[in-house]
Amino acid sequence: MENRHISGILEEMTVEDVERLDPNLALVPIGSTEPHGPALPYGTDSFSVEAKCYESIKRANFRGARAICLPVQKISLNNNFYGLRFACRISVPVFMSMVRDIVRFLEGEGIKRILIANSHGGNTDVLKAVLRDMAGEKGIFLGLLPPGPALPASSGLLGKVLEQPIPAGGEHGGEWETSNMLFLKPGLVRKDRIGVYPVNHPKIDSLEECLVTHVKPWHLHLPASAGGDSRKASSEKARAIFEEGVEAWAGLLEELSKAPESATFPF
Amino acid sequence: MENRHISGILEEMTVEDVERLDPNLALVPIGSTEPHGPALPYGTDSFSVEAKCYESIKRANFRGARAICLPVQKISLNNNFYGLRFACRISVPVFMSMVRDIVRFLEGEGIKRILIANSHGGNTDVLKAVLRDMAGEKGIFLGLLPPGPALPASSGLLGKVLEQPIPAGGEHGGEWETSNMLFLKPGLVRKDRIGVYPVNHPKIDSLEECLVTHVKPWHLHLPASAGGDSRKASSEKARAIFEEGVEAWAGLLEELSKAPESATFPF
Amino acid sequence: MENRHISGILEEMTVEDVERLDPNLALVPIGSTEPHGPALPYGTDSFSVEAKCYESIKRANFRGARAICLPVQKISLNNNFYGLRFACRISVPVFMSMVRDIVRFLEGEGIKRILIANSHGGNTDVLKAVLRDMAGEKGIFLGLLPPGPALPASSGLLGKVLEQPIPAGGEHGGEWETSNMLFLKPGLVRKDRIGVYPVNHPKIDSLEECLVTHVKPWHLHLPASAGGDSRKASSEKARAIFEEGVEAWAGLLEELSKAPESATFPF
Amino acid sequence: MENRHISGILEEMTVEDVERLDPNLALVPIGSTEPHGPALPYGTDSFSVEAKCYESIKRANFRGARAICLPVQKISLNNNFYGLRFACRISVPVFMSMVRDIVRFLEGEGIKRILIANSHGGNTDVLKAVLRDMAGEKGIFLGLLPPGPALPASSGLLGKVLEQPIPAGGEHGGEWETSNMLFLKPGLVRKDRIGVYPVNHPKIDSLEECLVTHVKPWHLHLPASAGGDSRKASSEKARAIFEEGVEAWAGLLEELSKAPESATFPF
């Protein structure tokens, strides 16, 4: 047993693995189950975040981190998808309470550094609101990782490998997501349905000029539930992006886990 | 595309698959992530319910049902596990709200027959409370499938294949669960840690004599987080139980999906 | 004053009685107000639980227990009774919050052993959910007594005195409940309306075979709001059952109240 | 059956009684269980409101009203009693939700005229807040009857029969409440403990001069949990007050029940 490497993937560990790892950092992956157009499966976001988190945490722990990864939350927020079918959703207040409860559970386990890894764009604002809500809890660091390819700020990779910039053009179910599923779950991609799907925009010009935030009814924005041109998607593109992203996240987990305790962390 | 069989497993389907299946029945699997003793992984309940639901729904739909299965909810209730580490949990009111929201989401999709398949004993009473809570919503049938091997009422299989009856002796992390993981996730079982683990009981005799329900602090009841003798566990035992269980559930899904609409369903 | 025996029935006590008793155990009775068929009053469950709790606690305290009994909560859960008239009800979340508040109030009074005595079948699952909800509160023992005749596990009395087994046949408003009201509140029983009332069952066979829990719309299940054959009901039958039940509960209260303090109680 | 007069007391009625009465007005009695000094029982408020409501509704229905009275809610609000023992209480938001649920239940039964009869001073402000909360529900009339002797506005009886005016001097557990219990529940009154108990007042004069509302910690205000001089209390005083009060309430119930339906009721 001594020699077995402990992954940090909680659902695959035993109670004795947990005791040996003695985690001080937790990663909370949040996906979604919702339409991704004619070519991609409903689970696209969940598959994506699970793969990236599980691989990152294994690498970080191999390098000495003490990080643990919860299982993926696969049902989250999609109430702007009411015009499309079976976009799984719970209400915003309940989702927030659920995430808050998970954070409090982790606090109860003695974890003071918590990262939420969210792969679904519809969750981002609400997760930031949870961060605000818990900002008064002293002594806990709670961070949120961005959805999408989520490459490091300094990376130039996306511009090199993708034809379609993100988000404009490389929309939901677009080139990157299609590449990613071709890489992670090729058996679930309907290759014959990869194509170009329309992207609609509001007609009131001053909304954009005045930087007004609003939530788009998805069936008006992307009637096919995916948008953009994915015909240049490939497994190879996703592999390169995945590898660079996982390395960055593994480094983050390692740095956070190894940083000394401090009352003013991360300042 | 015409010829492709549609599984009913939502996270693996595309938006066009959903439109073709046009479901009238939903299955909502609920697992858990919590200590299962030195031999079994934290994800035991989640792996178990996913396998059984996914296989059942595929068979039912192959026979003409129109059933859809949501992804597994892997974080649920474990607040009596506070004496053991990393038993993932949210609070009871939030869990109830989450399940209620999922049922309401399904209602909004036009689904009037909903089955919750729960594999974690710690959730059962609370899910029954959700059923009570929603009992005033006319026109919806909401049922709950039992955890554990969940063989048909008329089956005698358990008594034949298991040495340890359930629950007494064949406790949490016991012979059946160990067999089941050896069958479903052999790579995650620590075979060298399969053994006999203690089971403790309350000392106040009149509690049992008066049929008093109470929730056991799990570390007092099962200090190793698993209990009973699992040395006779085997993949074969689980395979037989799984096959009989899946057939029964497939039959249930088929009957429920095909039953005619009625204002007094299921009466 | 020294010589006066203190009953433990809070609503009949003075502030000085409470100080003298100095309770360490509380009993929380929960009844219901809902249709019980043409012969029995709406208050059947409330009258039943009040009589049993009040008599049990008097006997227990006479034998040296320090137990206190709150007044009966007469409005509880009946939202599956929407097809019958004036089944008093509050919603499940509010009922749960109310019970939780009562338990917390008792904790604030220094009571660490609390028994809920519930006489209404529609409350049982939800009260178990409250027990789950509060299972994380260390140092409190919270138990739930069963509804109905609630004789000791080892008793064979019911089989001897009743014609109609419980629940099948001896349903809601059936032989035992009719006997009990003839015993406790004969003036409120419409003897001319005692008779045989129909009991309906679901038509989907696999629901029962697969052990599916669901909440029956009561007007479909028992159209007269009572069911079974109560013609053999008698006050004498109830008296015998009541006496045996009260003795058992008095013994339980005594044992619980006198058991030494312990961090692992009741283990 | 034809000739039996139907009382309107729900817990004493059968389902067929309810159908025959076909109520259009409901009375919701709310009591309390809390210390009432050395002479009076904890249930003083509950006994008082039950007696008055039950007698009023019987008289009103005898005169042709169609009114129904729910059972008494005996646990309500006492969180300013934290310095005295076993003042039963739930929290303000839960109490409000409970009352709101009861009103909604009654609305669901087709009742559009609802009176809450509350006998506990600690509930009054909060029940008024519930009235505010539900003031946006069109078509429902929801009224609140005052606690205490609650004689008609035009009555001069209190001044004639009581030595101690209410509230000043005739405080909680004072002359009127003691008289009332001697009338309603003489066996529960500790006559040897009837006497004079102290009443304390705040020391900051400008609070009263500026009409500042604040909630008194009860143990600072009435250290014995009762206050004032009750030595002149008698059953006869209470009988006269009760009779006049019951007649007034019966008249109110009758007028409300018989008033024609109107979209602008009671205007």
Next chain:
Amino acid sequence: MENRHISGILEEMTVEDVERLDPNLALVPIGSTEPHGPALPYGTDSFSVEAKCYESIKRANFRGARAICLPVQKISLNNNFYGLRFACRISVPVFMSMVRDIVRFLEGEGIKRILIANSHGGNTDVLKAVLRDMAGEKGIFLGLLPPGPALPASSGLLGKVLEQPIPAGGEHGGEWETSNMLFLKPGLVRKDRIGVYPVNHPKIDSLEECLVTHVKPWHLHLPASAGGDSRKASSEKARAIFEEGVEAWAGLLEELSKAPESATFPF
């Protein structure tokens, strides 16, 4: 900087002003935005409470108090105004939670003496319910100042200067409120629309005789959203009332702020 007098009006102070004042008492003004008839602005209640609080606190602090005044909450409760336009409102439970949060925020700042100054009659009962709700929080004094002219109890000024008594006749938008706006915000008063507006009352006489509290749908009670005769309103009347009121409140703030700390305050 040393010499600058610090007003206590938080929104006009800097962080260093707050540190220098080091408050021990807080004033929380609550107004409303709702129709006040054809002559007065929607902000009448907000303007009124802001003027009185700001002037009172300045005077109190000038005399040595350490009091701080929050900004006015201008949206509060008006759900009985559904028949009139744009009466700004949030729901009762949310309003209560908001006030509770503000009180808890002040407690967190070390403030143990808190006065709510409310100028809107529709808020009074609910604010009293908040006081009840927080009555279990030991060590905090939470008081509520009355709406309207709110002169000292011993004042006889109103009877001298007003033609129309309050509330009867000098109703919402009546003589006093009109005078007050002529004094505080003359530019916002439509002087040509000052006049006599109708006041309606319920038709069920026993409601008043039995002292039944109910919330009036405002459009039935005051169809013009103001009522009574305001033709004698004048700025001078309001000035006198304002001056006497401000002096009384300044005295109250001073006495409360200077009173010694005590575990039993204000007893």
Next chain:
Amino acid sequence: MENRHISGILEEMTVEDVERLDPNLALVPIGSTEPHGPALPYGTDSFSVEAKCYESIKRANFRGARAICLPVQKISLNNNFYGLRFACRISVPVFMSMVRDIVRFLEGEGIKRILIANSHGGNTDVLKAVLRDMAGEKGIFLGLLPPGPALPASSGLLGKVLEQPIPAGGEHGGEWETSNMLFLKPGLVRKDRIGVYPVNHPKIDSLEECLVTHVKPWHLHLPASAGGDSRKASSEKARAIFEEGVEAWAGLLEELSKAPESATFPF
């Protein structure tokens, strides 16, 4: 009356003004009351948003819009300010409920186009979460305007007039906010305390590289509660920014109010 221009500022309008304007668009301003360093008042955000909203709506209505502006909500979110004094705050769930209630109130008034104008950075994410929460309410357009100078996307003005870019350097209480208060509330600015205040940043580099969102404890980030160099602040700079911003917002309000009704608005 015919000739009077109606501003759209609700608190300054009468009930007849509202009827004449008959609004179809609402503006909901949200400010904050919190420390803004040694030079600026706590009310900085509230003063800023009120001035901009009130001026914009007057101009829009003058040009034919039918827009109404609610009063400013001055207490909002600041729970990351726990290390500084008197940053007024309510909790995130209550704030969200309050905003949701206001939106629902406006919906009840028939308003289908609603803009929230928020001037406090600490509210932005949470207001976006409210937008998500309400994204399932069909037929309502709910938008959020950005805090800060909020000039049009195409404007280059900021870069021309400010020395310190926003946000880096031109932080909270920085050059723009100081200019703005010098312009709007010069009497409340402590000119002798305008200066350079420190801005601290986290020490974990990978947080920024991995684009991790987290909420900074404000006292660690800006120990003086303001940060950056404000010595070049001037009223003139703010005037130019204000004028350009107000014009843009007036145009937005006009376009939104005049756009034809449509089931797919703004698409």
